[in-house]
Amino acid sequence: MPRRTMIEAIRDAMDVSMARDERVIVYGEDVGFFGGVFRVTHGLQAKYGKSRCFDAPINESGIVGSAIGMAAYGLKPCVEIQFADYMYPAYDQLTQEAARLRYRSNGDFTCPIVVRMPTGGGIFGGQTHSQSPEALFTHVSGLKTVVPSNPHDAKGLLIAAIEDPDPVIFLEPKRLYNGPFDGHHDRPVTPWSKHELGEVADGHYTVPLGKAAIRRAGSAVTVLAYGTMVYVAQAAVEETGIDAEIIDLRTLLPLDLDTIVASVKKTGRCVVVHEATLTSGFGAELSALVQENCFYHLEAPVARVTGWDTPYPHAQEWEYFPGPARVGRALIETMGA
Amino acid sequence: MTDAGMLRFHVPEPEVRPGGTPDFSNVPIPKAGSAPRPEIDVDPRTIRDMAFSIIRVLNRDGEAVGPWAGLLSDEELLEGLRHMMTLRSFDARMQMAQRQGKTSFYMQHLGEEAVSCAFRKALMPGDMNFPTYRQAGLLIADGYPMVTMMNQIYSNEADPLKGRQLPIMYSSKEHGFFSISGNLATQYIQAVGWAMASAISNDSKIAAAWIGDGSTAESDFHSALVFASTYKAPVILNVVNNQWAISTFQGIARGGSGTFAARGLGFGIPALRVDGNDYLAVHAVAKWAAERARKNLGPTLIEYVTYRAGAHSSSDDPSAYRPKTESDAWPLGDPVVRLKNHLIQRGVWSDERHAQAEAETLETVITAQKEAESNGTLHAGGKPSTREMFEGVFAEMPPHLRRQRQQAGV
Numbered sequence: 001m002p003r004r005t006m007i008e009a010i011r012d013a014m015d016v017s018m019a020r021d022e023r024v025i026v027y028g029e030d031v032g033f034f035g036g037v038f039r040v041t042h043g044l045q046a047k048y049g050k051s052r053c054f055d056a057p058i059n060e061s062g063i064v065g066s067a068i069g070m071a072a073y074g075l076k077p078c079v080e081i082q083f084a085d086y087m088y089p090a091y092d093q094l095t096q097e098a099a100r101l102r103y104r105s106n107g108d109f110t111c112p113i114v115v116r117m118p119t120g121g122g123i124f125g126g127q128t129h130s131q132s133p134e135a136l137f138t139h140v141s142g143l144k145t146v147v148p149s150n151p152h153d154a155k156g157l158l159i160a161a162i163e164d165p166d167p168v169i170f171l172e173p174k175r176l177y178n179g180p181f182d183g184h185h186d187r188p189v190t191p192w193s194k195h196e197l198g199e200v201a202d203g204h205y206t207v208p209l210g211k212a213a214i215r216r217a218g219s220a221v222t223v224l225a226y227g228t229m230v231y232v233a234q235a236a237v238e239e240t241g242i243d244a245e246i247i248d249l250r251t252l253l254p255l256d257l258d259t260i261v262a263s264v265k266k267t268g269r270c271v272v273v274h275e276a277t278l279t280s281g282f283g284a285e286l287s288a289l290v291q292e293n294c295f296y297h298l299e300a301p302v303a304r305v306t307g308w309d310t311p312y313p314h315a316q317e318w319e320y321f322p323g324p325a326r327v328g329r330a331l332i333e334t335m336g337a
Numbered sequence: 338m339t340d341a342g343m344l345r346f347h348v349p350e351p352e353v354r355p356g357g358t359p360d361f362s363n364v365p366i367p368k369a370g371s372a373p374r375p376e377i378d379v380d381p382r383t384i385r386d387m388a389f390s391i392i393r394v395l396n397r398d399g400e401a402v403g404p405w406a407g408l409l410s411d412e413e414l415l416e417g418l419r420h421m422m423t424l425r426s427f428d429a430r431m432q433m434a435q436r437q438g439k440t441s442f443y444m445q446h447l448g449e450e451a452v453s454c455a456f457r458k459a460l461m462p463g464d465m466n467f468p469t470y471r472q473a474g475l476l477i478a479d480g481y482p483m484v485t486m487m488n489q490i491y492s493n494e495a496d497p498l499k500g501r502q503l504p505i506m507y508s509s510k511e512h513g514f515f516s517i518s519g520n521l522a523t524q525y526i527q528a529v530g531w532a533m534a535s536a537i538s539n540d541s542k543i544a545a546a547w548i549g550d551g552s553t554a555e556s557d558f559h560s561a562l563v564f565a566s567t568y569k570a571p572v573i574l575n576v577v578n579n580q581w582a583i584s585t586f587q588g589i590a591r592g593g594s595g596t597f598a599a600r601g602l603g604f605g606i607p608a609l610r611v612d613g614n615d616y617l618a619v620h621a622v623a624k625w626a627a628e629r630a631r632k633n634l635g636p637t638l639i640e641y642v643t644y645r646a647g648a649h650s651s652s653d654d655p656s657a658y659r660p661k662t663e664s665d666a667w668p669l670g671d672p673v674v675r676l677k678n679h680l681i682q683r684g685v686w687s688d689e690r691h692a693q694a695e696a697e698t699l700e701t702v703i704t705a706q707k708e709a710e711s712n713g714t715l716h717a718g719g720k721p722s723t724r725e726m727f728e729g730v731f732a733e734m735p736p737h738l739r740r741q742r743q744q745a746g747v
Binding site: 025051052056057059061062065066067068069070072073074075089092093096097100101102103104105106107108109110141142144165166210253254255257258 | 465467497498499501502506508509510515516518520523525526527528529530531532533534535537538544556557560561563564567729730731732735736737
């Protein structure tokens with residue numbers, strides 16, 4: 001089976017979708033001729049023409065607002081916001097328009113759009129190229145939120161998102177584009193070509209939205225993670241030797257609660273890990289759900305390891321980033337509680 | 338510090354406030370028939386002055402004059418009059434129903450009926466409007482059932498939107514009427530996106546975007562102009578300048594640009610100002626813009642100069658911020674009266690027939706109202722089921738909503 005980077009896998013998902021369905025349209029800033037600042041859409045304009053893949057003005061509310069109109073017409077736009085940090089001008093269009101169009105019109109108009117955006121830090125991007133705004137989407141009724149952690153899933157989830165009848169936010173952990181980064185920033189990253197989840201089948205396949213994956217089976221503690229943090233958690237587990245079960249959520253909304261609850265009931269302990277800030281983060285929702293559903297099985301408080309509640313700093317990136325050492329400490333504390 | 342070196346902050350003010358004498362002498366009204374009618378492929382740079390003038394067809398004597406006249410037959414004009422009269426009666430009855438507690442909220446069109454009623458007749462089936470809350474004439478003039486509109490206003494058991502939306506936020510894809518959000522300006526860029534999609538699909542349908550003078554200050558208005566200009570989208574960009582954004586006079590949104598139409602000039606978009614109380618002028622200019630869009634000539638920006646004679650909404654009292662007699666002083670008159678006078682002047686209408694038509698349209702509205710009320714009103718009679726609250730958030734209900742619906746016990 002061919003091995004692909006995350007960038008190639010996401011591009012392949014759009015390529016496959018555009019070939020299968022002429023309603024699929026791809027656009028965004030630098031997306032057309034150049035193929036995107038992360039090269040994700042490279043070659044799509046040459047292959048499908050300027051009506052199917054084109055450059056947009058630097059105007060995120062315009063990109064998303066026009067995509068909503070296109071979807072109302074009957075197309076299936078898959079647009080790119082260059083960095084998740086740039087999505088705020090489009091937030092009104094996403095939350096009050098895309099998210100509610102089906103509901104408010106009782107299905108008279110619908111909004112099958114995908115909004116892709118690179119998320120997370122670890123590239124010395126400072127405050128405006130590092131954020132993880134997933135909780136701002138999961139808090140909104142009517143949006144689905146997806147965060148893939150590997151090329152195989154990224155392709156299958158993106159095709160599923162494009163085929164979904166409702167708006168999907170597709171967050172691409174940019175630190176994973178070229179390999180499964182585990183938080184050890186001082187070591188080289190294994191390329192996807194050497195990782196089994198870098199195996200990406202040709203052609204069409206989907207990974208269903210709303211289904212988590214167990215990345216490591218274990219019996220001592222459940223780790224809930226997504227995106228880059230899946231590999232950070234794996235590193236922490238290997239380094240502490242704790243027999244943790246690592247769940248890669250893949251889709252935050254709809255959430256695969258059954259898989260989470262079954263695991264925590266088995267292990268009796270839970271550590272939630274994400275890169276986004278702590279307060280009102282998605283980890284708060286996960287922690288509350290575990291408490292509500294597994295209280296009588298819990299042996300220890302649910303722990304959260306996250307980015308600090310500060311803006312994402314530049315020089316202090318690795319002190320901010322919740323790396324394997326911090327996750328490892330949380331695992332040890334949770335086991336000792 | 339010298340006076341010359343001291344900065345002063347500028348806040349625009351309307352000419353007159355409550356207690357003052359209304360004065361529209363600052364609104365220059367060109368003679369009807371004086372505006373030229375350019376070819377549709379005109380270079381926008383050569384018609385810049387049309388963004389600062391006003392295209393008018395009906396003169397003071399009720400005659401249709403000039404190059405924009407002559408598009409509509411007697412029958413079409415009589416139908417247009419009936420649409421505007423129906424909308425006015427509809428508004429009066431629904432405003433009253435709101436006061437009677439039969440619904441929570443209402444927004445009327447008083448004085449602006451010509452804009453949406455005449456515009457609708459310039460479009461073709463399949464074209465799509467992205468309206469604001471003050472274009473119900475698009476539905477009335479397209480034959481959308483009044484009973485259905487009222488069912489929506491009452492949020493009753495026959496409400497096509499299942500009680501989920503604020504009154505008057507209609508939606509009808511079939512009638513080319515995009516779901517009204519209730520946000521301001523968001524629909525403007527969506528209309529451009531719809532038009533882009535039509536062009537991408539090599540279709541023949543066009544879109545129409547709608548916005549009020551106040552909301553042109555929103556970023557989405559400017560986003561729409563950028564996208565429409567860049568991609569030459571087949572869209573008509575309508576700005577309804579009714580002088581007032583709730584209590585805020587149009588100068589606060591307009592700033593130093595002179596007119597709202599002038600906003601189009603920097604984008605290379607042909608921009609026309611039109612007498613919004615002149616049914617014939619609105620229709621003729623809309624037709625011109627629609628033809629441009631359909632022939633791949635791109636967007637047109639149209640500013641309709643009109644006056645919001647009523648309150649902003651059922652929650653508003655304009656006497657707090659403008660003279661009560663201001664609407665009487667509005668120099669472009671009343672759209673219903675002006676079309677009525679024109680039809681009398683054409684010899685196909687009379688005061689008697691008009692009075693009779695007023696009674697008839699009111700009767701039609703009251704009949705529809707009785708039927709709608711038999712389906713319930715907001716606080717009495719049939720209402721949408723509570724289960725509906727959980728339906729339609731997504732195409733397929735996800736597990737968390739199913740659990741919450743169970744918790745709600747419905």
